[in-house]
Amino acid sequence: MRRPPANPSAGVSRNSALVTIIIIGILLLLAALIALSPTHAYGAGDEPGEEPTPVPTSWISPEIYEPVLPANPLLADKGAAKYWAVCMACHGDRGQGLTDEWRQRGFGEDMDCWQSKCHGNNHPPEGFRLVRVVPPAIGPSTLRRFTTAVELHDYLLAKMPWWNPGSLTSEEAWELTAFLLREDNLYPRDLEFNPQEAGSIPVHLPYHPQTGERAGQWVLFGTLGLAAILLFAGYTKNAFRAKADPKSAFAMTDAKPASVPEDDAQSIPAPATANPAPRAVEAKTASARPNFLHHLHPPTIPLPQARWRYTLGTGGLAVFLCLLLGVTGTLEMFFYIPTPEQAGSSIQVITFLVPFGGLVRGLHFWAAQALVVVSAIHLLRILFTGAYIPPRRFNFLLGLALFVLALMFDFTGYVLRWDEGIRWALMVGTNLLKTIPWIGNQLYSAVIGGVKPGLATLTRFYTWHIFGLTLIMGVILVWHLFRVRRDGGISAPPPELRSDPRRITRYELVQREVLAMLVASLVLILVSLWLPAPLAPPIQDTPIIALSEVRAPWFFLWIQQLLRYGNAFWMGVAIPLAVLAVLVAIPYIFPRLPDEQRGRWFPPAGRVVQVIGALIALGWLALTLLELVTKTP
Amino acid sequence: MNPLNEMPEGLSPKTSRRDFLKLATRGLLYFSGLLGLAGLLRFLNYQPDPPPPKRFEVGLATDYPLNSRTLVPAIPAVVIHDRNGYSALSLVCSHLGCTVEIKPDDYVCPCHGSRYDLSGNVTHGPASSPLPPLRLELTKDGRLVVYKD
Numbered sequence: 001m002r003r004p005p006a007n008p009s010a011g012v013s014r015n016s017a018l019v020t021i022i023i024i025g026i027l028l029l030l031a032a033l034i035a036l037s038p039t040h041a042y043g044a045g046d047e048p049g050e051e052p053t054p055v056p057t058s059w060i061s062p063e064i065y066e067p068v069l070p071a072n073p074l075l076a077d078k079g080a081a082k083y084w085a086v087c088m089a090c091h092g093d094r095g096q097g098l099t100d101e102w103r104q105r106g107f108g109e110d111m112d113c114w115q116s117k118c119h120g121n122n123h124p125p126e127g128f129r130l131v132r133v134v135p136p137a138i139g140p141s142t143l144r145r146f147t148t149a150v151e152l153h154d155y156l157l158a159k160m161p162w163w164n165p166g167s168l169t170s171e172e173a174w175e176l177t178a179f180l181l182r183e184d185n186l187y188p189r190d191l192e193f194n195p196q197e198a199g200s201i202p203v204h205l206p207y208h209p210q211t212g213e214r215a216g217q218w219v220l221f222g223t224l225g226l227a228a229i230l231l232f233a234g235y236t237k238n239a240f241r242a243k244a245d246p247k248s249a250f251a252m253t254d255a256k257p258a259s260v261p262e263d264d265a266q267s268i269p270a271p272a273t274a275n276p277a278p279r280a281v282e283a284k285t286a287s288a289r290p291n292f293l294h295h296l297h298p299p300t301i302p303l304p305q306a307r308w309r310y311t312l313g314t315g316g317l318a319v320f321l322c323l324l325l326g327v328t329g330t331l332e333m334f335f336y337i338p339t340p341e342q343a344g345s346s347i348q349v350i351t352f353l354v355p356f357g358g359l360v361r362g363l364h365f366w367a368a369q370a371l372v373v374v375s376a377i378h379l380l381r382i383l384f385t386g387a388y389i390p391p392r393r394f395n396f397l398l399g400l401a402l403f404v405l406a407l408m409f410d411f412t413g414y415v416l417r418w419d420e421g422i423r424w425a426l427m428v429g430t431n432l433l434k435t436i437p438w439i440g441n442q443l444y445s446a447v448i449g450g451v452k453p454g455l456a457t458l459t460r461f462y463t464w465h466i467f468g469l470t471l472i473m474g475v476i477l478v479w480h481l482f483r484v485r486r487d488g489g490i491s492a493p494p495p496e497l498r499s500d501p502r503r504i505t506r507y508e509l510v511q512r513e514v515l516a517m518l519v520a521s522l523v524l525i526l527v528s529l530w531l532p533a534p535l536a537p538p539i540q541d542t543p544i545i546a547l548s549e550v551r552a553p554w555f556f557l558w559i560q561q562l563l564r565y566g567n568a569f570w571m572g573v574a575i576p577l578a579v580l581a582v583l584v585a586i587p588y589i590f591p592r593l594p595d596e597q598r599g600r601w602f603p604p605a606g607r608v609v610q611v612i613g614a615l616i617a618l619g620w621l622a623l624t625l626l627e628l629v630t631k632t633p
Numbered sequence: 634m635n636p637l638n639e640m641p642e643g644l645s646p647k648t649s650r651r652d653f654l655k656l657a658t659r660g661l662l663y664f665s666g667l668l669g670l671a672g673l674l675r676f677l678n679y680q681p682d683p684p685p686p687k688r689f690e691v692g693l694a695t696d697y698p699l700n701s702r703t704l705v706p707a708i709p710a711v712v713i714h715d716r717n718g719y720s721a722l723s724l725v726c727s728h729l730g731c732t733v734e735i736k737p738d739d740y741v742c743p744c745h746g747s748r749y750d751l752s753g754n755v756t757h758g759p760a761s762s763p764l765p766p767l768r769l770e771l772t773k774d775g776r777l778v779v780y781k782d
Contacts, residue, residue, distance in 0.1 A: 216668070216671075219668060220668050220669070223668060224665050230661065231658045234651050346681070349681050353679065355676055355678070360676065514662075
């Protein structure tokens with residue numbers, strides 16, 4: 001029993017809003033706790049309903065009765081009638097397929113379908129040749145190529161009936177979908193099938209309506225949205241204006257980045273000549289021991305450093321996405337089972353059955369995709385503004401390492417789905433390793449843990465994804481953040497802004513960050529609710545998805561396209577590594593910018609680098625688009 | 634560190650309105666945190682494994698001779714056949730759930746030394762309640778079925 005929580009936005013506009021909010025919050029929490037009934041996957045099995053009144057038919061054995069619609073037929077009841085009329089002849093009265101037993105029982109002396117007059121070689125115009133094997137349609141091991149009811153519906157609509165594909169209406173396809181799932185006892189017989197929800201109705205797991213979860217997701221969305229609006233309304237732009245000489249210690253210049261002592265004013269007493277305004281803020285925190293978060297958020301920073309139009313906020317956004325990925329990934333680990341037999345089905349359990357599991361998985365997937373995009377924009381911003389020159393050169397390299405790690409995270413995470421969608425990407429991606437001269441084979445077995453992908457492969461990808469890469473990325477990420485401050489702050493302002501004495505407080509900086517996080521969360525929740533993370537049937541012994549439909553993950557489509565042009569090693573390994581090498585070399589080949597050009601978009605002295613960056617980005621885009629339109633014959 | 638506390642004072646004539654917004658924002662953020670916790674509890678409360686079986690078929694009644702006590706490890710239980718007929722006793726120690734051992738004239742828990750007599754009553758602590766009897770049925774074709782709970 002799940003009760004949808006009430007709308008939390010009520011009463012916020014009133015004066016006693018905070019009290020109201022807290023009371024509503026406690027009530028909602030109680031409601032949520034009451035609704036906390038243990039739910040589990042089993043128990044959807046159901047006794048068959050009353051038998052409909054039998055009506056013998058003429059064209060088929062008189063023992064096979066046409067189902068009679070009840071007074072208020074559900075979608076599945078109509079589907080039963082449709083199945084009887086359209087599907088049963090080939091798929092059997094119990095969905096068993098065209099078995100000997102069914103041909104014997106259903107057609108008597110006409111049981112040899114392939115020789116009888118309708119389906120023989122010289123069949124009449126209304127007849128047709130029959131396939132040799134007609135698969136079962138009902139039963140636990142059937143319909144294995146489908147994951148959700150939408151896929152089953154779309155398949156029925158496009159491919160069935162076999163002798164006249166496309167002749168079903170969408171409504172009829174929904175009726176048949178509802179019928180087939182009900183025959184597999186996936187939902188109670190008296191429950192109406194809702195095509196609106198079909199995207200979250202599994203084909204191989206019991207279905208239960210997640211109305212409570214959906215309400216909870218929207219309440220969370222509304223709360224975060226309201227918080228973002230209020231935060232924006234109360235956003236303080238209280239930049240400090242220094243009354244003293246702008247060239248005092250507080251007018252931080254980029255020329256002396258790491259050595260300015262006031263940055264660590266919590267531990268070092270501020271100089272006596274210091275401007276009184278910032279010190280008032282420092283005094284409040286003077287007693288607290290400075291920690292890493294304080295290091296990242298000094299009491300004040302120069303206003304021109306944090307120009308959104310210059311930094312785009314992509315670095316902070318990437319950090320937030322990493323945190324979100326850590327949290328949602330941990331939640332997924334509670335249910336994910338890293339074995340070839342159970343990986344695919346445990347992901348289906350998370351997606352379809354666990355309360356809020358679909359949201360968690362959607363957030364993890366979309367945050368991972370967003371991380372690639374946001375990091376790429378971050379990298380382009382650095383290239384286009386010349387921010388890679390010393391003293392930030394080393395941090396540029398750390399950033400590149402983080403970008404490569406993010407791609408490795410995405411690929412290993414993609415493989416963890418262990419479903420038919422990843423079969424060929426895993427095959428191609430790991431076989432590319434073999435093409436590397438001398439060390440290729442060792443590298444391959446080090447990654448795969450065997451001669452072909454299997455249990456050891458999944459264990460290794462799981463370990464890398466969950467722990468190995470996380471360990472490396474955690475260290476480099478913290479180092480990257482630490483270096484930002486050491487190298488002179490968020491960004492180096494242009495010369496004419498360096499004398500600007502205005503500074504923003506830690507309070508405002510955190511306000512900006514929280515606002516950005518809220519907006520990012522809202523966007524990700526919305527996308528996750530509209531577009532569920534992709535899922536294919538668990539890997540089976542024989543591939544069931546046509547190879548021509550197979551694509552690499554989108555951020556590797558460019559490599560898939562490159563591979564069409566020639567030698568696998570040069571196209572698939574050497575060129576991507578060369579691109580990386582070019583990026584690494586940039587700050588060493590072009591380590592200088594004239595001072596007056598720093599802190600701006602597209603400084604003229606950095607043209608070569610800008611062109612290289614643009615070429616890489618456009619090349620990536622062009623190859624990706626080409627691959628998207630390429631049709632394998 | 635709670636940065637939202639660190640707002641400088643007295644900078645704006647609209648301080649009270651701003652204070653209200655600040656409080657409301659913080660309230661909403663805490664509330665969404667609570668929502669997240671409630672959701673987390675529901676998320677973790679899902680049981681992916683099927684519930685354990687409640688019904689155990691333990692074979693033909695004739696396989697249990699008169700005046701015998703037979704261990705059925707899968708339940709775990711002991712099936713007793715005496716002059717009163719067939720009965721079954723749970724072997725889960727009522728103290729902390731260890732499986733008690735069948736001894737010649739009583740039952741002994743190997744974990745903490747609780748002892749039960751042949752009808753399941755505690756003769757020695759630390760257990761305080763007896764071994765619960767289990768429902769046992771004899772089917773028409775002479776098979777025994779033991780029910781847990």
